[in-house]
Amino acid sequence: QGEAVRQALNNWIRSSGAFDGVIDFASSVADKTDPQAIASAFNDGDKLHPNDAGYKAMADAADLQVITGM
Numbered sequence: 001q002g003e004a005v006r007q008a009l010n011n012w013i014r015s016s017g018a019f020d021g022v023i024d025f026a027s028s029v030a031d032k033t034d035p036q037a038i039a040s041a042f043n044d045g046d047k048l049h050p051n052d053a054g055y056k057a058m059a060d061a062a063d064l065q066v067i068t069g070m
Helices: 002-015 025-029 052-061 064-068
Strands: none
Touching: 025 052
16 A cells, blocks of 8 residues: 555646646666566665666766756
């Protein structure tokens, strides 16, 4: 039930238009075969938290124009 709520909220955040911009960190580290999981290359071993490569992938996903407004 909690996962369904998380997915519904994330979907709304991504698609509602309520925000000037959205940086989708979840998809930047998602496992291609299981989008609900962090890819092993980006996870610190607990399947929950990103490792250094995961944080880099998340940073690379950030469009600086969204942050700076320029």
